[in-house]
Every structure is written in structure tokens, then in C-alpha cells.
Amino acid sequence: MEPEGSTKSKRKRKRVELEVSPEEHEHEHADAAVDRISNLPDSILCHILSFLPTKEAVATSILSSSWKPLWTLVPALDLDTQLSVSQSQCLDSNNRTQSVSFFTHIVSRVLALNKAPVLRDFCLTCHSRCDPLHLETWILTAIARDVQQLQLDICLDGFIKDEFYSGELFVLPQSFFSCKTVVILELWNGIAVDPPSSFEFPSLKDLRLVHVFFRNGDCVQRLLSGCPVLQDLKLCSDSRSGLIRFDIRVPTLKYLCLQFLTFEPSLPDYKLAICAPALECFHFDGDLRHVVFLEKLANLVEAGVWIHPFICTREAWTKGYQIGYGDRVFRLLKALNKAKSLTLYPGKKQCVDFGSIYPSRFKNLVRLNFTLQKSNWHVLQALLRVSPNLEVLVIDKLYSRTNQLCSMEPFDGPGYVSSQLTTFRFNQYKGSKYEVEFVKYILKEARVLKTATISVCDTALKESVIEELSKFPRSSTTCLLTVEVQH
Amino acid sequence: MKFCAVKQYFDDENNNNITSGASTTMIPLPNVESHPLAILITYCKKHLKIKANNADNKKETEKEMEQYEQELLKKVMPQELTELILAANYLNFKEALDFFCRAVASAIQNKSIEFVRKFFGLESDFELGEEEKLREEFAWSFEGVDED
Numbered sequence: 001m002e003p004e005g006s007t008k009s010k011r012k013r014k015r016v017e018l019e020v021s022p023e024e025h026e027h028e029h030a031d032a033a034v035d036r037i038s039n040l041p042d043s044i045l046c047h048i049l050s051f052l053p054t055k056e057a058v059a060t061s062i063l064s065s066s067w068k069p070l071w072t073l074v075p076a077l078d079l080d081t082q083l084s085v086s087q088s089q090c091l092d093s094n095n096r097t098q099s100v101s102f103f104t105h106i107v108s109r110v111l112a113l114n115k116a117p118v119l120r121d122f123c124l125t126c127h128s129r130c131d132p133l134h135l136e137t138w139i140l141t142a143i144a145r146d147v148q149q150l151q152l153d154i155c156l157d158g159f160i161k162d163e164f165y166s167g168e169l170f171v172l173p174q175s176f177f178s179c180k181t182v183v184i185l186e187l188w189n190g191i192a193v194d195p196p197s198s199f200e201f202p203s204l205k206d207l208r209l210v211h212v213f214f215r216n217g218d219c220v221q222r223l224l225s226g227c228p229v230l231q232d233l234k235l236c237s238d239s240r241s242g243l244i245r246f247d248i249r250v251p252t253l254k255y256l257c258l259q260f261l262t263f264e265p266s267l268p269d270y271k272l273a274i275c276a277p278a279l280e281c282f283h284f285d286g287d288l289r290h291v292v293f294l295e296k297l298a299n300l301v302e303a304g305v306w307i308h309p310f311i312c313t314r315e316a317w318t319k320g321y322q323i324g325y326g327d328r329v330f331r332l333l334k335a336l337n338k339a340k341s342l343t344l345y346p347g348k349k350q351c352v353d354f355g356s357i358y359p360s361r362f363k364n365l366v367r368l369n370f371t372l373q374k375s376n377w378h379v380l381q382a383l384l385r386v387s388p389n390l391e392v393l394v395i396d397k398l399y400s401r402t403n404q405l406c407s408m409e410p411f412d413g414p415g416y417v418s419s420q421l422t423t424f425r426f427n428q429y430k431g432s433k434y435e436v437e438f439v440k441y442i443l444k445e446a447r448v449l450k451t452a453t454i455s456v457c458d459t460a461l462k463e464s465v466i467e468e469l470s471k472f473p474r475s476s477t478t479c480l481l482t483v484e485v486q487h
Numbered sequence: 488m489k490f491c492a493v494k495q496y497f498d499d500e501n502n503n504n505i506t507s508g509a510s511t512t513m514i515p516l517p518n519v520e521s522h523p524l525a526i527l528i529t530y531c532k533k534h535l536k537i538k539a540n541n542a543d544n545k546k547e548t549e550k551e552m553e554q555y556e557q558e559l560l561k562k563v564m565p566q567e568l569t570e571l572i573l574a575a576n577y578l579n580f581k582e583a584l585d586f587f588c589r590a591v592a593s594a595i596q597n598k599s600i601e602f603v604r605k606f607f608g609l610e611s612d613f614e615l616g617e618e619e620k621l622r623e624e625f626a627w628s629f630e631g632v633d634e635d
Contacts, residue, residue, distance in 0.1 A: 044588070047584070048588045048592050051588060051589045052595075055627070056596060056597070061625065062600060062613075064604075064612050064613070102627070
């Protein structure tokens with residue numbers, strides 16, 4: 001499972017590769033076929049242009065006279081301070097000021113010239129010191145034009161790749177919170193979110209807050225309380241965001257994605273209480289501290305948990321963090337026990353001193369994707385034991401460079417494998433002793449197993465693996481064992 | 488039903504109380520040619536199949552769909568895209584329409600004006616000097632394109 005917050009979700013720019021060589025095709029097809037593209041109705045041409053950054057859409061105005069006004073009718077604007085390659089190379093402050101005022105001029109012009117009846121999408125990326133007043137004006141203009149999808153990424157002091165923003169913040173104006181039409185809202189980086197005590201986003205269904213800043217933990221719930229129809233929430237936070245104790249209480253929420261990245265121990269633990277009884281899909285990625293679910297997730301269908309605790313050099317902190325680590329992992333898993341599909345990587349750290357293992361059973365679990373390491377082997381065992389209806393089991397083996405002082409206990413008797421298991425897959429198989437034992441156990445115990453696929457990285461290994469594993473007895477007569485090579 | 492135009496047809500039929508006793512109903516689609524229609528039907532079926540296979544896993548669905556879409560694009564000629572777009576538009580098949588429009592946008596992204604003209608089969612029909620004026624007015628939008 002990959003960390004989710006790191007790439008922009010710019011839906012409309014999802015890159016779709018097309019191999020084109022016009023010269024070749026012109027010979028093969030009559031001119032009539034080529035001309036038909038330009039005969040597409042204006043509305044469709046505008047739809048095509050809406051998938052391009054505004055800079056490129058504007059450039060199409062010189063294609064021909066019929067194309068000249070098209071970009072002004074596109075109900076989407078996507079503007080970036082890096083409007084020209086040469087500008088982004090301006091290093092001295094004089095040039096930078098000039099290029100910023102140039103950008104200001106361009107955006108104002110574009111906003112004035114665009115006469116689409118409704119501005120459906122507005123996406124603004126500003127990674128330079130632009131006067132916040134201009135930014136406010138543009139945002140409020142978009143709101144006045146009934147914007148439905150709004151994306152803002154603002155770093156007034158510039159943005160450095162792979163580093164978290166720590167410069168001056170842009171504060172959203174209070175009138176921002178009176179937008180009645182926004183359905184999808186995405187805020188990135190150097191933006192301070194401080195909602196008024198009572199406001200409403202009556203249409204907001206999808207909210208993404210990525211590394212933005214809050215004055216305190218209450219701001220989050222204040223923001224969420226103003227979203228009566230919110231269904232999707234994505235919150236990516238790092239240790240600087242100001243979130244220590246906060247709640248997520250959204251009765252309509254169906255999809256929740258959390259990402260927490262912590263660096264050096266600059267802040268104490270965070271404490272998050274979640275109340276989202278309608279939740280169907282839950283994803284967690286990062287550093288797990290105190291996460292509590294206030295209401296049972298009875299509607300949960302899919303869950304993905306990917307834990308990677310930070311590495312700290314200070315011994316005392318590490319000890320304190322590790323105590324209760326296993327406990328936190330198991331408590332989180334317990335809350336997710338209604339899931340039908342679970343993707344889990346409980347992390348490298350050993351889950352020592354966990355509480356009583358799974359008093360609750362994973363009765364609904366049909367599909368389990370587990371990223372296995374020596375240190376979390378017993379978590380897998382415990383999970384398998386309480387999943388009586390599991391049908392699909394996929395193991396991804398992760399190899400760690402550090403030597404982990406933990407032994408992998410073999411299965412003590414039958415009862416770990418569900419009687420419904422039909423599909424088994426083991427990726428990055430190397431043929432180590434316990435891997436062999438594991439596969440042998442599955443083959444022996446899974447009575448209705450249909451396919452068992454072992455994936456090795458090394459072609460040389462394939463033959464020996466086939467030979468070794470084919471010898472093991474299978475309790476399922478219809479089981480097909482395949483060994484494949486995947487790099 | 489993904490083909491909203493077809494769904495509309497069935498809804499209208501029901502409203503008019505026309506009994507369709509036969510197991511196959513003929514629906515007239517005058518604006519759609521058979522070749523693009525075949526591709527759209529395959530796309531739709533694949534989409535529904537992937538969704539059903541990964542009923543509980545949104546991410547897997549998206550991943551598989553993207554893989555299929557990449558494969559599909561390798562087989563489609565740029566000129567066919569027009570027909571596909573028109574067909575998807577007529578049938579009111581939103582996912583396919585968005586997909587093929589994105590494909591066209593991708594094809595012309597970061598390309599020079601000459602390239603895009605060739606791609607769309609356009610000729611400049613501006614008055615003398617008009618094009619230069621436009622180039623000046625929007626100079627910032629022409630910077631940073633790929634070499635042809």
C-alpha cells in the first residue's frame with residue numbers, strides 16, 4: 001500500500017498515455033477522417049480543454065478562429081505560479097517580485113476573460129510571495145461563480161520538494177466559509193484553517209486537508225460540523241500541523257483516509273477520537289498513536305492500515321513509544337473487525353505486550369492482504385485464527401535489513417486456516433524455512449483451495465521452489481499450484 | 488446502466504406501456520457506428536467486471552481499470568478517438584467520454600501549436616496580423632512546450 005497523501009489528486013490531469021505520430025497516420029487515412037476531430041461540437045472541445053492546465057487551454061486560442069474563444073468557455077481554471085519555465089528559474093529577488101506581479105496580472109486577466117456561465121473547477125497553486133489580498137480576491141471570485149471543485153495549494157514563502165512547509169501561512173478569509181456550492185474541496189500546505197464558530201458548506205461531499213495548519217484541535221471538528229453531507233474525508237497531517245487532541249465526528253462519513261507523519265519527537269502523542277458510524281472504507285497510513293472509535297463501524301466494508309512508526313534516536317522516547325505500541329495496533333484492528341476486505345502492514349516494530357488477542361472475531365473478513373515481516377508474524381497468525389470466512393489471502397513479504405530478534409512460531413495445530421479459503425498468494429517468496437512451513441501448512445489445511453500462487457523475484461529459484469512445494473500434500477483436490485517470477 | 492441514452496429509451500418505453508415481449512429489443516442508434524459501439528460495449532463490460540471482481544476494494548478497482556485503459560489506448564488510433572467521443576457523448580456514457588477526452592487532452596498537452604493543428608486537422612484562418620496579436624497577448628501561455 002503506498003502512502004496516499006504524497007501525490008496530488010488532480011483528477012482531471014490523470015495522465016493517459018496515447019501514442020501519436022500524425023505523419024504516419026496521415027498517409028493511411030483519408031483527410032476526411034482527420035478533419036472530423038475539429039468538427040466535434042464546441043461543448044465537447046471545451047470538455048477536452050477542461051482536462052488541460054489553463055496555460056495550455058489559453059494557447060489553443062491561436063489554433064484557428066473557431067478555437068479562439070473556446071478557452072474562455074471552459075468552466076475550469078487551473079493556474080500555477082510556475083506559469084512559465086523561465087520564470088521558475090528566477091533566482092534573485094528582483095526578478096522574483098517581477099514574476100509574481102506578472103503572475104498576478106495573468107490570473108486577474110484570465111479570471112476576467114473567462115466567461116463560462118458557471119466556473120465548475122478552480123485550482124490555484126501559488127508557491128511564491130503573492131499578496132494575500134490578491135489570493136483572497138481570486139478565491140472569492142471563484143466562490144461567487146458557483147465553484148464546485150476547489151483546490152488550493154499556497155506556500156507564500158516558496159515550496160521545497162520533499163520538505164514540509166514552515167513559512168508564513170495564508171489565512172483563509174472568513175467569507176470563504178460561506179460557499180454554498182462547493183462539492184469537492186482540497187487544501188494543501190501553507191494554509192491556516194480557522195473556521196468561524198458557525199457556518200455551513202451545504203454541498204460539500206469530499207474534503208481533503210493535506211499538511212495544512214490549524215490553530216488548535218478544535219478547528220478540525222468546527223470545520224467538520226459545518227459539513228452536513230460530507231462523505232469523503234482525507235486528512236494528512238505532520239507533527240507541525242498543531243493537532244494534538246482532536247475529534248472527527250461526522251455521521252454521514254463513508255470514506256476516511258488518515259495519514260500521520262511524525263519526525264523528531266517535537267510534539268507529544270496525538271489523541272484522536274473518531275465517531276463515524278456510517279463509515280464504509282477506512283485507510284490509515286503512518287504513525288499510530290491514540291486513535292479511538294467512539295461508535296462501532298457496523299457498515300465497514302474495506303480497511304487499509306499501513307503503520308510505519310518514526311525512528312527516533314533518543315532512547316527514552318523510543319522506549320516510551322514502544323510500550324503500548326502493540327496495544328494500539330490491536331485496539332485499532334479490533335475496531336475494524338467488521339471489514340470484508342483488509343490490507344494490513346502492522347509495521348516493523350515488534351508488537352510486544354499486546355492485550356488479549358482479538359476477543360472479537362473477523363466474521364465478515366473475506367479478503368486479507370498482509371505485508372509480512374518476521375516481527376509481525378504473530379499478528380498474522382492471530383488474525384487468521386479469528387477469520388473463519390476468509391476466502392482470499394495475499395501475503396507480501398518484506399525483508400528488513402535490521403536483524404529482528406523474534407522467532408516465528410509455527411502454527412500449533414489446525415484451526416488457523418478458514419474452511420472457505422479458495423485463493424492463496426505469496427509474493428517475494430525466497431524459500432526460507434518458515435516460508436516453506438507456512439505454504440506447507442496452507443496447502444495441508446485449506447480444504448477448498450483452488451489456486452495457490454507463489455511469486456519469486458529470482459528466475460533461478462523457480463524450479464527448485466516448484467519441486468519442493470509440489471511434494472507437499474494438499475487437502476484440496478482441485479488446488480492448482482503455480483510459481484511465477486515477478487521482479 | 489451505463490449507457491444512459493439506452494436506459495432512457497427503456498424508461499420511455501415503459502412509460503408508453505409498450506410491451507416488449509421479445510427477448511431482444513431493437514434500439515435505434517442512428518448516430519453511432521458499429522465499430523466505436525463495439526469498443527464502448529467492451530469498455531463498459533470490462534468496467535463492470537473489474538468493479539464486481541473487486542467489490543470491496545476501491546483501490547484495486549482503480550488500479551485494474553487504469554491498466555486496462557492503458558492497454559486499450561495502445562490499440563486505438565487517434566482518428567478513432569473522434570468517433571468514440573461522439574458515440575460516448577450520444578450514448579451519455581460519462582466514464583468513457585471523460586476517458587477519451589482525457590486521452591485527447593494528454594495527446595496535445597505540452598505540444599507545439601503546429602503539432603496540435605496537425606493533430607486536429609486545422610488550418611490557421613486568421614486575418615493578417617491577428618495571430619501575431621494573439622501570440623503577444625498570451626505570450627506566457629506559449630512558453631515551455633516540448634520540441635516536436
